[in-house]
Amino acid sequence: MIELIVEFDPILEREDYWRIEVRCATDIKKGDRFITVVPYTTKLIENNTKCLQNEGTPFGVDLVVDRIRSYEKEWDILYAGMTAMIFFNGDASKIKARAYLRDILQ
Numbered sequence: 001m002i003e004l005i006v007e008f009d010p011i012l013e014r015e016d017y018w019r020i021e022v023r024c025a026t027d028i029k030k031g032d033r034f035i036t037v038v039p040y041t042t043k044l045i046e047n048n049t050k051c052l053q054n055e056g057t058p059f060g061v062d063l064v065v066d067r068i069r070s071y072e073k074e075w076d077i078l079y080a081g082m083t084a085m086i087f088f089n090g091d092a093s094k095i096k097a098r099a100y101l102r103d104i105l106q
Contacts (some may be wrong), residue, residue, distance in 0.1 A: 002026045004034070004101040007083070010092040017066070018092035021085055025100070029077045034063045034088075034101040041098065055100075063090035063101065 003025035010020045039056035068075040070084035078084050095101075 002028055002032055002034075002103045004028065004086065006037075006095060006097055006099040006101060008097045010088075010095050012093070013087065016089060016091060018063070018088045018090070019085055020088060020092060020095070021083070022101070023083050024078050024080050027077060027079050028065060028068070028086075030065050030068060032065045032103065034065075034103055035060060036100075036102040036105055037061050037095050038100040038102065039096065039098065040100065058105075059094065060105075061090060061092065061095065061101075063088040063092060 004022040005025055006020055006022055008021045010018045013019050036058050038058045041054050041056070043052045044050070045052050065086055066089050067087035068078050068084050070078060070082055
């Protein structure tokens with residue numbers, strides 16, 4: 001499984017071409033395809049000492065990584081833990097910040 005964490009709402013660059021600021025939960029590379037979005041919410045509990053995360057209802061997408069831009073350079077592969085601006089072919093219009101992008105059906 002490959003997985004990205006969407007940090008901010010996607011930005012439409014041109015028709016069916018989106019820019020999304022992400023954090024890599026796993027290594028990713030150009031050409032990777034993401035087919036599931038899992039929105040999530042967070043809530044502080046126990047006097048703000050713990051964070052509870054709840055996953056929402058997954059839904060399908062079809063996004064393919066076209067470009068990876070991070071630390072002011074272009075990458076073919078990006079490693080887990082790194083942040084990046086990823087450019088996707090496909091429709092990201094229903095994706096919002098605080099979501100996981102995954103390459104498997106949920």
